[in-house]
Amino acid sequence: xxxxxxxxxxxxxxxxxxxxxxxxxxxxxxxxxxxxxxxxxxxxxxxxxxxxxxxxxxxxxxxxxxxxxxxxxxxxxxxxxxxxxxxxxxxxxxxxxxxxxxxxxxxxxxxxxxxxxxxxxxxxxxxxxxxxxxxxxxxxxxxxxxxxxxxxxxxxxxxxxxxxxxxxxxxxxxxxxxxxxxxxxxxxxxxxxxxxxxxxxxxxxxxxxxxxxxxxxxxxxxxxxxxxxxxxxxxxxxxxxxxxxxxxxxxxxxxxxxxxxxxxxxxxxxxxxxxxxxxxxxxxxxxxxxxxxx
Amino acid sequence: xxxxxxxxxxxxxxxxxxxxxxxxxxxxxxxxxxxxxxxxxxxxxxxxxxxxxxxxxxxxxxxxxxxxxxxxxxxxxxxxxxxxxxxxxxxxxxxxxxxxxxxxxxxxxxxxxxxxxxxxxxxxxxxxxxxxxxxxxxxxxxxxxxxxxxxxxxxxxxxxxxxxxxxxxxxxxxxxxxxxxxxxxxxxxxxxxxxxxxxxxxxxxxxxxxxxxxxxxxxxxxxxxxxxxxxxxxxx
Numbered sequence: 001x002x003x004x005x006x007x008x009x010x011x012x013x014x015x016x017x018x019x020x021x022x023x024x025x026x027x028x029x030x031x032x033x034x035x036x037x038x039x040x041x042x043x044x045x046x047x048x049x050x051x052x053x054x055x056x057x058x059x060x061x062x063x064x065x066x067x068x069x070x071x072x073x074x075x076x077x078x079x080x081x082x083x084x085x086x087x088x089x090x091x092x093x094x095x096x097x098x099x100x101x102x103x104x105x106x107x108x109x110x111x112x113x114x115x116x117x118x119x120x121x122x123x124x125x126x127x128x129x130x131x132x133x134x135x136x137x138x139x140x141x142x143x144x145x146x147x148x149x150x151x152x153x154x155x156x157x158x159x160x161x162x163x164x165x166x167x168x169x170x171x172x173x174x175x176x177x178x179x180x181x182x183x184x185x186x187x188x189x190x191x192x193x194x195x196x197x198x199x200x201x202x203x204x205x206x207x208x209x210x211x212x213x214x215x216x217x218x219x220x221x222x223x224x225x226x227x228x229x230x231x232x233x234x235x236x237x238x239x240x241x242x243x244x245x246x247x248x249x250x251x252x253x254x255x256x257x258x259x260x261x262x263x264x265x266x267x268x269x270x271x272x273x274x275x276x277x278x279x280x281x282x283x284x285x286x287x288x289x290x291x292x293x294x
Numbered sequence: 295x296x297x298x299x300x301x302x303x304x305x306x307x308x309x310x311x312x313x314x315x316x317x318x319x320x321x322x323x324x325x326x327x328x329x330x331x332x333x334x335x336x337x338x339x340x341x342x343x344x345x346x347x348x349x350x351x352x353x354x355x356x357x358x359x360x361x362x363x364x365x366x367x368x369x370x371x372x373x374x375x376x377x378x379x380x381x382x383x384x385x386x387x388x389x390x391x392x393x394x395x396x397x398x399x400x401x402x403x404x405x406x407x408x409x410x411x412x413x414x415x416x417x418x419x420x421x422x423x424x425x426x427x428x429x430x431x432x433x434x435x436x437x438x439x440x441x442x443x444x445x446x447x448x449x450x451x452x453x454x455x456x457x458x459x460x461x462x463x464x465x466x467x468x469x470x471x472x473x474x475x476x477x478x479x480x481x482x483x484x485x486x487x488x489x490x491x492x493x494x495x496x497x498x499x500x501x502x503x504x505x506x507x508x509x510x511x512x513x514x515x516x517x518x519x520x521x522x523x524x525x526x527x528x529x530x
Contacts, residue, residue, distance in 0.1 A: 182365035
């Protein structure tokens with residue numbers, strides 16, 4: 001195997017786990033609430049800007065940005081849910097209502113970031129010691145190792161939450177049948193509040209991690225993350241946590257390997273071609289039939 | 295604790311699904327609800343459980359008003375319900391289906407014991423680790439019954455509980471209903487099958503086009519000319 005190929009695979013694994021995390025946070029909220037959060041990418045982006053402020057402006061380690069982004073986005077999501085969450089859930093068509101509402105939110109967040117940070121691309125400036133590791137002849141930046149390491153801790157933690165705790169099981173049950181959950185006494189609105197806030201918090205952390213891997217971002221980068229997130233969860237199967245991780249991996253591998261074999265622009269195209277193929281062959285996604293099964 | 299429905303009305307657009315319906319379910323007794331399709335049976339259950347908001351009338355449990363409350367609050371007030379098409383959490387295990395029921399302050403160990411006990415009562419203990427989606431339709435109805443047992447409600451609303459169920463499973467269900475009645479649980483039984491209602495119900499209410507057509511003992515309802523006409527038509 002050439003070093004280029006090894007490098008592409010390493011990159012694909014790193015990106016795949018981050019895309020998986022992105023999809024996981026999006027699928028939690030879509031699955032539990034049937035809410036299409038079009039502002040999810042902006043929440044991720046807000047996490048990147050938290051990393052920018054914490055590192056570049058305040059001079060702290062990016063590791064400090066991780067809990068900061070989680071708490072900030074969690075609290076902001078609580079406020080957003082208090083303003084609109086219950087009304088969206090009570091709407092006759094929650095998917096369409098949330099689609100329009102969160103499109104507005106995404107525009108507002110992007111405009112707010114533009115106002116605060118201008119349109120120039122920003123980067124997180126930090127220095128890990130050592131700067132990089134050399135493995136199998138490949139130079140792997142430590143920032144990428146940290147990002148993947150944190151994601152590798154977060155993904156199993158989320159799976160433990162969803163599959164081993166009662167609130168997590170209730171979230172999965174909400175995907176399957178909200179009415180049956182309500183009739184046994186579960187406050188589905190409160191559950192939705194937890195899902196939405198946790199999802200936003202994870203989106204913020206994902207933003208910090210992505211800022212370590214892709215150091216340049218602008219106030220308009222959110223839409224790319226939203227699109228990637230939706231592609232990943234549709235690939236894996238809507239509402240399926242495991243599907244989100246598999247979808248993230250598939251998307252990243254197709255992107256990275258096509259970039260290696262054909263070129264950068266073809267890499268993005270390949271991801272969407274895979275999406276079209278998967279949806280054509282398995283409309284429910286890779287594991288859509290077995291959604292939320294452990 | 296009694297469930298009292300007074301002058302309940304509900305319309306969907308121009309369709310009057312319920313019109314001035316009054317009835318009562320008492321502890322230790324089963325009230326049967328009969329009616330052809332479109333009679334208003336499901337709307338009645340949905341209004342009681344909070345899935346639909348009544349336009350007029352009152353729903354009281356032990357004298358406390360329930361009308362318009364959310365389903366989870368109705369459940370916590372003491373009303374349990376099963377559905378005509380069982381609504382299990384198909385990708386959770388049979389045991390997990392019971393464990394998502396909110397805790398009432400008991401320890402995890404006690405909850406687990408109660409869940410296992412409920413599964414034993416409905417003969418599903420050996421399937422505890424299977425996914426609910428793998429159960430037959432009848433077994434899924436028994437799983438709903440186990441959820442009811444976990445909730446220990448004061449009033450239980452059964453919606454076509456025996457439809458499509460194997461006779462062996464029917465017996466399990468009927469035994470549990472008998473036991474509930476002996477524990478002074480009030481039971482409302484919506485059923486197409488008059489035979490089941492005549493066996494279980496102390497009183498029967500017949501709904502027709504959203505109104506109470508007839509009510510009383512099974513014998514009285516069975517011989518009511520209005521009921522005979524609604525079910526069999528008039529012989530000319």
